[in-house]
Amino acid sequence: MSNRGSVENNIERDLIALFGEEAVKLGLEKLPYLHDSTEMQGLSGRADAVVLPEALDQICQLVAWCYSRGVPIIPRGGGTGFAGGAVPIDGGVVCSLERLNRILDFSPEFWRMQVEAGVTTGRVQRVARENGLYYPPDPGAAELSQIGGNLACNAGGPHSFKYGTTASWVTGIQMVIRAGDVVTFGGPVRKDVAGYDLRSLFIGSEGTLGIITGAWLRLIPAPEASHTVIAGYRDFRSGVAGLGRVLAYGLTPATLEYFDEGCVGATRRAFPGGLSDDVNFLVLSETDGSAGEADRISDQLMDALKQDAVFLSRTHDPRATAALTRWRSGVSFAVSAQRGGKMSEDIVVPFDKLAAAIQMLGDLEAQFHLPSCSWGHAGDGNLHATFMVDAASPEEITRAELATEALFARALEMHGSVSGEHGLGWVKRSQFHRQFGPAEASLLTGIKLLFDPDNIFNPGKKVILPHE
Amino acid sequence: MSNRGSVENNIERDLIALFGEEAVKLGLEKLPYLHDSTEMQGLSGRADAVVLPEALDQICQLVAWCYSRGVPIIPRGGGTGFAGGAVPIDGGVVCSLERLNRILDFSPEFWRMQVEAGVTTGRVQRVARENGLYYPPDPGAAELSQIGGNLACNAGGPHSFKYGTTASWVTGIQMVIRAGDVVTFGGPVRKDVAGYDLRSLFIGSEGTLGIITGAWLRLIPAPEASHTVIAGYRDFRSGVAGLGRVLAYGLTPATLEYFDEGCVGATRRAFPGGLSDDVNFLVLSETDGSAGEADRISDQLMDALKQDAVFLSRTHDPRATAALTRWRSGVSFAVSAQRGGKMSEDIVVPFDKLAAAIQMLGDLEAQFHLPSCSWGHAGDGNLHATFMVDAASPEEITRAELATEALFARALEMHGSVSGEHGLGWVKRSQFHRQFGPAEASLLTGIKLLFDPDNIFNPGKKVILPHE
Numbered sequence: 001m002s003n004r005g006s007v008e009n010n011i012e013r014d015l016i017a018l019f020g021e022e023a024v025k026l027g028l029e030k031l032p033y034l035h036d037s038t039e040m041q042g043l044s045g046r047a048d049a050v051v052l053p054e055a056l057d058q059i060c061q062l063v064a065w066c067y068s069r070g071v072p073i074i075p076r077g078g079g080t081g082f083a084g085g086a087v088p089i090d091g092g093v094v095c096s097l098e099r100l101n102r103i104l105d106f107s108p109e110f111w112r113m114q115v116e117a118g119v120t121t122g123r124v125q126r127v128a129r130e131n132g133l134y135y136p137p138d139p140g141a142a143e144l145s146q147i148g149g150n151l152a153c154n155a156g157g158p159h160s161f162k163y164g165t166t167a168s169w170v171t172g173i174q175m176v177i178r179a180g181d182v183v184t185f186g187g188p189v190r191k192d193v194a195g196y197d198l199r200s201l202f203i204g205s206e207g208t209l210g211i212i213t214g215a216w217l218r219l220i221p222a223p224e225a226s227h228t229v230i231a232g233y234r235d236f237r238s239g240v241a242g243l244g245r246v247l248a249y250g251l252t253p254a255t256l257e258y259f260d261e262g263c264v265g266a267t268r269r270a271f272p273g274g275l276s277d278d279v280n281f282l283v284l285s286e287t288d289g290s291a292g293e294a295d296r297i298s299d300q301l302m303d304a305l306k307q308d309a310v311f312l313s314r315t316h317d318p319r320a321t322a323a324l325t326r327w328r329s330g331v332s333f334a335v336s337a338q339r340g341g342k343m344s345e346d347i348v349v350p351f352d353k354l355a356a357a358i359q360m361l362g363d364l365e366a367q368f369h370l371p372s373c374s375w376g377h378a379g380d381g382n383l384h385a386t387f388m389v390d391a392a393s394p395e396e397i398t399r400a401e402l403a404t405e406a407l408f409a410r411a412l413e414m415h416g417s418v419s420g421e422h423g424l425g426w427v428k429r430s431q432f433h434r435q436f437g438p439a440e441a442s443l444l445t446g447i448k449l450l451f452d453p454d455n456i457f458n459p460g461k462k463v464i465l466p467h468e
Numbered sequence: 469m470s471n472r473g474s475v476e477n478n479i480e481r482d483l484i485a486l487f488g489e490e491a492v493k494l495g496l497e498k499l500p501y502l503h504d505s506t507e508m509q510g511l512s513g514r515a516d517a518v519v520l521p522e523a524l525d526q527i528c529q530l531v532a533w534c535y536s537r538g539v540p541i542i543p544r545g546g547g548t549g550f551a552g553g554a555v556p557i558d559g560g561v562v563c564s565l566e567r568l569n570r571i572l573d574f575s576p577e578f579w580r581m582q583v584e585a586g587v588t589t590g591r592v593q594r595v596a597r598e599n600g601l602y603y604p605p606d607p608g609a610a611e612l613s614q615i616g617g618n619l620a621c622n623a624g625g626p627h628s629f630k631y632g633t634t635a636s637w638v639t640g641i642q643m644v645i646r647a648g649d650v651v652t653f654g655g656p657v658r659k660d661v662a663g664y665d666l667r668s669l670f671i672g673s674e675g676t677l678g679i680i681t682g683a684w685l686r687l688i689p690a691p692e693a694s695h696t697v698i699a700g701y702r703d704f705r706s707g708v709a710g711l712g713r714v715l716a717y718g719l720t721p722a723t724l725e726y727f728d729e730g731c732v733g734a735t736r737r738a739f740p741g742g743l744s745d746d747v748n749f750l751v752l753s754e755t756d757g758s759a760g761e762a763d764r765i766s767d768q769l770m771d772a773l774k775q776d777a778v779f780l781s782r783t784h785d786p787r788a789t790a791a792l793t794r795w796r797s798g799v800s801f802a803v804s805a806q807r808g809g810k811m812s813e814d815i816v817v818p819f820d821k822l823a824a825a826i827q828m829l830g831d832l833e834a835q836f837h838l839p840s841c842s843w844g845h846a847g848d849g850n851l852h853a854t855f856m857v858d859a860a861s862p863e864e865i866t867r868a869e870l871a872t873e874a875l876f877a878r879a880l881e882m883h884g885s886v887s888g889e890h891g892l893g894w895v896k897r898s899q900f901h902r903q904f905g906p907a908e909a910s911l912l913t914g915i916k917l918l919f920d921p922d923n924i925f926n927p928g929k930k931v932i933l934p935h936e
Contacts, residue, residue, distance in 0.1 A: 109716050110819045132718055154661050165659060167668075168636065181907040188818040190848045191633060191888035193622050193672045194896075194903045195912050196930075200635075200668030204661045221718030248577050250600055250689030293761050350656040351578045380658045420659035428662075435662045439649040444663050446918045451911070462664075 004029060011048040011071065011093065018065065019058055023099075025050040033094045035087055037079035038141055042391075043427065047074070047088040054099040056116075056174075056182065056213055063211065064180035066093055072459045075207040077149020078120065080141040082344070083425025085153065085206045085461055092459070095211060097148045104214070105188075108133055111219045112171070112188055117148025117212050121155075124217065134222040136163035136254075139421070140329070148212045154204035156421040158255035158286070161379035165421075167203045172216035175202055177209065177451060188216050201447070206423045207458035209451040223288035226254065227298040227316045228324055231305040232279035236260055238308035239281035240355040243378050245304040246285070247351065251297055255286040255379070259331065260358055262373025262388070266334045272323040279310050283378070284328065331375055332384070339371065341391030343400040345428070347411040348420035349381045360410050361385050368403035370396070382420040408434055424462050432464045472497060479516040479539065479561065486533065487526055491567075493518040501562045503555055505547035506609055510859070511895065515542070515556040522567040524584075524642075524650065524681055531679065532648035534561055540927050543675035545617020546588065548609040550812070551893025553621065553674045553929055560927075563679060565616045572682070573656075576601055579687045580639070580656055585616025585680050589623075592685065602690040604631035604722075607889070608797070616680045622672035624889040626723035626754070629847035633889075635671045640684035643670055645677065645919060656684050669915070674891045675926035677919040691756035694722065695766040695784045696792055699773040700747035704728055706776035707749035708823040711846050713772040714753070715819065719765055723754040723847070727799065728826055730841025730856070734802045740791040747778050751846070752796065799843055800852070807839065809859025811868040813896070815879040816888035817849045828878050829853050836871035838864070850888040876902055892930050900932045 005027010007013050016024045025033065035044040048071065053059045066073040072092030079086050088094050100116035103123075107113075108131035115124060121135075122142035128135045139145060139155035149155070151173065156165045163169075172186030185199040186192050202209060233239035239258060246256060259267075261280040268275045275282075283305060287297040298314050306312055315321060336342045349357045358374060361383075365372040368387070376384045385407055387400040408418045408431055418424070418431040433441060441464075448455075448463045455465065473495015475481050484492045493501065503512040516539065521527045534541040540560030547554050556562050568584035571591075575581075576599035583592060589603075590610035596603045607613060607623035617623070619641065624633045631637075640654030653667040654660050670677060701707040707726060714724060727735070729748040736743045743750075751773060755765040766782050774780055783789060804810045817825045826842060829851075833840040836855070844852040853875055855868040876886045876899055886892070886899040901909060909932075916923075916931045923933065 107820065109712070111715060112818075154665070156659055160659065164636070165661075167665070168632070177907070177911070183905075183907045183911065185908065187883050189816045189883070189885055189888070190819075191624055191628065191816050191845075191850050192885040193633075193889060193891050194885050194887045194899065195892075195908070196677075196915050197622070197635070197668045197672050198908075198911060198915070200665045204665050209664075221720060244577070247579060252689060290761065290764060292764070293758065296758060296760070348657045348659050350580075351658075352575065377659075382659050415655050415657070417657055417660040417662050419662045420657070421661060423661045424663075431662065437651075439645070439651045440653065440663070440666075443645070443651065443666060443919070447664050447666070447915075450914050450918050 009048055015049050015051055015093070018061060019051060019053065023052050023054065023058070025052065033076060033096060036081055036084060037144060043084045043087055045088040046091055047094045048091045050094040050096065052096045052099045056100070059095065059176045059211055059213055060180040060182060062093070062095060063176050067179045067454070067456055070454060070456065073456055074458050075152065075211045077117065077146035077152065078141065078144040080145040081149065081153055081422055081425060083422040084427045085423055085425030085458070086149070087426060089426055089460055097146060100213060103127065113217045113219060114188065114214065115147050115217060116214050117146060119147050121145045121147060121150055128219050129222060132222055133219040135169065135217060135219055137166045137169060147215055151203050151212050151215055152205065152207050153423050156377070156382070158257055158377055161256050161377060162252055162254040167200055169218050170199065170203060170215050171218050173199045173202050173212060174214035175210040176213055186216065190218065204423065206425060206462045208448055208462045210457055223294065225291040225294040225316065226286050226288040227294045227314055228321050229285045229287065229298050229301045229305065229314045230324065231283045231309045232275065232311045233281040233309055234278055236281045236358050237355060239283055240358065242283055242305040242307065242309065243354065245307070246301060249300055249304045251300050251304060253285045253297060253301060254288045257284045257376065258282065258378040259284070259375040260373055262371060263331060263335060263375045266338050266373065267327065267331055270327055270330060270334060272320065272327055276310065284324070335373060335386055335388060339388040339390050341389045342386050343389060343404055344384050344386040345404055345407060346419055346421045347383050347385050347407065347416055349383070349411055349414045349416035351379070351381045353414040353416065354378060354381055357383055357411065357414065361407070364403050364406055368399050370400055370403055380420065381416070426461055429461065429464060477516055483517050483519050483561070486529060487519060487521065491520050491522065491526070493520065501544060501564060504549055504552060505612060511552045511555055513556040514559055515562045516559045518562040518564065520564045520567045524568070527563065527644045527679055527681055528648040528650060530561070530563060531644050535647045535922070535924055538922060538924065541924055542926050543620065543679045545585065545614035545620065546609065546612040548613040549617065549621055549890060549893060551890040552895045553891055553893030553926070554617070555894060557894055557928055565614060568681060571595065581685045581687060582656065582682065583615050583685065584682050585614060587615050589613045589615060589618055596687050597690060600690055601687040603637065603685065603687055605634045605637060615683055619671050619680050619683055620673065620675050621891050624845065624850070626725055626845055629724050629845060630720055630722040635668055637686050638667065638671060638683050639686050641667045641670050641680060642682035643678040644681055654684065658686065672891065674893060674930045676916055676930045678925055691762070693759040693762040693784065694754050694756040695762045695782055696789050697753045697755065697766050697769045697773065697782045698792065699751045699777045700743065700779045701749040701777055702746055704749045704826050705823060707751055708826065710751055710773040710775065710777065711822065713775070714769060717768055717772045719768050719772060721753045721765060721769060722756045725752045725844065726750065726846040727752070727843040728841055730839060731799060731803060731843040734806050734841065735795065735799055738795055738798060738802060740788065740795055744778065752792070803841060803854055803856060807856040807858050809857045810854050811857060811872055812852050812854040813872055813875060814887055814889045815851050815853050815875065815884055817851070817879055817882045817884035819847070819849045821882040821884065822846060822849055824882065825851055825853070825879065829875070832871050832874055836867050838868055838871055848888065849884070894929055897929065897932060
């Protein structure tokens with residue numbers, strides 16, 4: 001209890017009276033709830049209170065309490081988003097879902113699981129696996145990220161290429177909306193077209209329409225085997241040509257990732273076994289299925305990737321695979337470490353524009369005099385396009401912001417999107433009117449105002465309202 | 469031009485002036501547009517005009533024209549739905565999409581196709597196939613049904629078990645909404661979380677939020693091979709136990725269908741090679757993948773299904789498969805032919821309730837003295853639960869309606885849905901308040917009124933508005 005601070009305001013006092021001491025964080029305990037937990041950019045907010053309800057009825061009470069007083073409420077999962085979606089920008093009550101962490105039903109024989117929002121992604125993955133099943137979404141930070149947050153962001157990850165994003169695995173959703181009503185759309189059924197698809201509308205709504213409190217997840221039998229194929233190229237053009245051949249051959253690996261020159265440069269020494277200096281572009285792909293199938297697809301993948309490859313290898317050794325996974329998980333940090341900071345955006349382009357997008361980033365590097373790099377989910381055309389900055393230089397950060405604006409504009413010119421995975425949150429909300437024309441924007445703001453006319457739920461995020 | 473009638477009202481006159489003679493159907497030419505084209509139930513409406521725009525700008529004009537005059541507009545694809553969703557109940561303008569039938573872009577190397585709404589499902593399937601690709605949704609009546617209608621209903625079909633419904637294959641949607649604005653959500657990109665997921669909201673909206681005019685579809689490499697496995701059982705309990713073992717074994721066939729006793733009875737003689745009298749329940753399943761994979765899964769499927777089977781066989785002979793497909797396509801008609809009419813509903817239950825749902829239908833048969841049967845997408849828990857009626861007996865039809873009401877109530881008690889494939893349309897709109905509680909219903913009607921405050925788009929369908 002050494003970090004336990006004292007009550008600072010009436011909101012904390014009232015919420016302690018309602019939910020008890022253990023449900024309200026005070027003083028320094030509040031700090032972890034004021035910023036994205038895996039983001040080093042420094043966006044941090046302030047909260048009038050940080051509340052951790054332990055059950056659905058407490059969330060209903062909390063929402064009713066906030067709603068009747070016009071107090072903003074900021075739902076929070078694991079805080080592993082990158083767009084500031086869970087950051088309380090200017091007060092209000094943070095509602096952390098971490099204590100709603102029960103698996104309410106698990107029916108392995110029927111390939112489904114019903115969970116509360118605070119169950120971690122990693123726990124769902126493990127419980128599925130130990131029963132011969134598989135939950136494919138893998139947005140990263142699985143031990144911190146929570147299913148509710150995954151739904152709120154429609155989280156993706158490498159395996160989206162074959163398996164789709166989180167939305168593909170949700171058959172039902174439970175939300176607390178408006179003044180504290182609980183609504184459910186879908187459930188344990190695999191199909192339902194009776195109403196409008198509000199399940200999908202809530203998925204990806206980033207906490208702005210209500211609080212996701214639970215979900216019914218669909219699982220599949222775990223693939224028997226997986227192989228990893230990795231190829232290194234001298235330049236991005238050879239590598240992207242290889243990626244194109246993977247699609248042209250009609251192969252469906254589970255993941256299809258790339259790492260460009262800047263990225264390879266930042267992680268060359270950490271790469272298992274090292275990388276020779278003539279490798280400036282990597283393709284990493286996992287194949288899965290029955291043992292025969294994983295083997296067959298990786299054979300064909302090797303064939304598709306071999307032209308112009310400096311090296312090409314495959315493995316299904318668990319240790320080698322784990323080493324590659326560790327390296328992959330460290331890429332973002334290694335890139336940040338280059339100059340102390342980075343500005344990284346999850347743009348998406350149609351697959352045929354992947355080479356153009358990588359080239360475009362090089363052009364912006366030259367134009368704005370900022371080192372850049374990109375990596376990501378090649379098969380989905382989803383880049384993590386990054387400018388490496390000196391975090392201590394306001395001038396550089398401003399320059400990176402201008403470069404990023406140009407990046408978004410180019411992505412949209414390519415019929416892409418400013419966000420494939422992270423959402424707009426707070427950080428990218430200024431892109432709202434860039435991505436959406438007036439007619440589309442008016443529908444999106446209409447949805448927000450329909451569900452949340454008083455702008456209580458995560459205000460300022462995702463959409464720009466007419467008066468803002 | 470022998471069916472060409474004369475102009476009957478000012479609406480037809482005005483629309484001819486706007487769009488030309490060839491765009492407006494008159495007299496008897498209108499008849500096919502007044503009822504579901506594959507439904508024999510007899511629901512038929514009346515239209516003030518039937519218009520076939522030939523391009524997007526004409527749809528915008530038509531919507532603006534209707535909107536400014538308060539004239540209802542009923543979008544229509546192939547008319548192959550079963551819920552009266554495309555039937556003009558009481559006047560208004562039918563807007564048939566059949567002339568918007570261009571494939572705007574097809575990029576086989578990038579696994580995608582951009583189509584206008586009036587392109588038939590069969591054409592998309594064939595164009596994909598002849599380029600080594602596959603469009604999995606197969607709602608039936610592929611040569612009549614149109615992609616726009618498939619999206620409007622989020623159409624399913626047998627292959628939904630492995631591949632998901634239409635929504636899983638749409639990366640972008642174009643709609644004409646409100647007073648004639650064109651909006652686009654998504655596009656050729658495979659991921660996009662910048663806004664709320666209005667793409668999914670429009671999919672399954674049954675023409676009540678606007679007119680779907682185009683879509684970007686995602687394709688996958690065509691499976692190399694497919695096998696068909698069929699098993700016959702003495703009773704439904706043995707058959708459903710076999711289905712349960714398929715899931716318990718962790719098998720993922722492409723389809724997993726069943727046909728109960730009433731259904732088998734109605735089609736026994738049409739079954740390829742005939743069926744012995746002790747077969748009262750059939751399981752039909754397709755496996756697909758590489759040649760080895762389709763073979764391997766069908767081996768395991770045979771193993772899962774063999775217990776208590778009266779017969780069990782497999783084939784990958786195209787003629788045998790085609791014969792089975794023909795039989796399968798005729799089931800609905802054969803059932804209708806038993807007594808001249810049927811009342812058939814596409815309820816869904818969680819998979820573990822499949823046996824209970826089939827049993828429940830038997831109980832209702834006894835209670836309401838009406839022969840019943842069911843068949844459908846077992847893997848998705850999606851039944852076509854059917855009462856066979858004398859179409860000439862109003863008393864029997866009333867009895868079937870009461871039985872169907874009871875059916876819906878029981879499906880919902882099992883945490884199911886009143887519709888897995890067909891939507892509520894007109895026929896099932898009375899189920900709206902049965903399926904949705906007050907809080908859910910208010911959100912759904914709120915969505916309708918947000919997009920269509922004057923209730924111009926397909927009024928009376930899908931939702932029940934507060935004043936109705």
